[in-house]
Amino acid sequence: MTLHGVDTVQVVATGTLIFLIIGGSGVGVLALALVGSGLLHLGHPDVDGPASLEAVAGFTGAFGFGAAIVNEMLGGRTPGMIAAAVAGGVLAAVPTAWLAARLSRAARNMRTDATPTRSHLAGATGLVVTPIPTDGYGEVRVRLAGQPVKLNARADRPLPVGARIFVVEALSETSVHVETY
Template sequence: MTVATVVFLVIGGVGIALLAFALLGGELAHIGNISADGLVSLEAIAGFLGAFGFAGAITSELLDARTPGLIAASAAVAAVAAVIAAWLALKLSRAARDMPTDATPTRQHLVGTLGVVVTPVPAGSGYGEVRIRLGGQPVKLNARADQALPAGTQIFVVEAPTDTSVVVEATPTPGRA
């Protein structure tokens, strides 16, 4: 292994370490934010350094780069790979950062949902438990009702006094008046 290969591997290792920091903790230091860094993100810099180092090391070993000309040729190949990797890292990190997501459900989203009683709900005061679907996910909540509701009763949420409790009413069963 030549000295040039070792230098390229160290540069690649620095790029990997920088990428790990960018992905795991870059937001803590407000590094990697487009508005803080301008047009170049920390992920793009990490991609550039990693690709430059590892492509340079591979090329250096393939060419057995022991002369300045061969080291320069290895660096040129590495620079091409690094620019491509940095561009891809920039595009992918921006796509991940700007990805649209659904709004976080709030207690207002609970009102109007249908569900089922899983732990009997006593009349008036006291809580039972109901299971509803919120955003496609089952959610178990504490529930109150004006009338006693046995387990298995289909319910309708009429109010959400807190994020974890609801006021419910039994839904009419088909075939009953």
């Protein structure tokens, strides 16, 4: 960039660079806390202490980036301006830490449906996908908890492909006795 024929270089204030490094490390720790603990089994989810890792990382990231923004807006070259940047970072960090803690707690404590078992198969309806002979097994596709499930099937009489069926009994975890529907 030139100004009246003199080359100038835009310099980032040292305080801003330090705040950006703090913010980046906070984001890195937050990513590791959210992804790493589930995939890599880092840490123990029940041991949070007074503040969760997600809340601390969210606070650190928001503090660093918020303070860097305020520092650049003020042109933070004096201790008073850097103190104002720190205050701006804290103002950004507190709600972010609270939100990170709430969201991570909600994700950990999310209720899920019970895992379907063979007792849930009785009464399911579906279709024959492989013909069912009189003295053997064919295959049927039924919906169990909203998911398509393919099972081995027996019937009292032969059933062709495409016949609509009703599960009468679960013979095992993977096989059923069916009738036409």
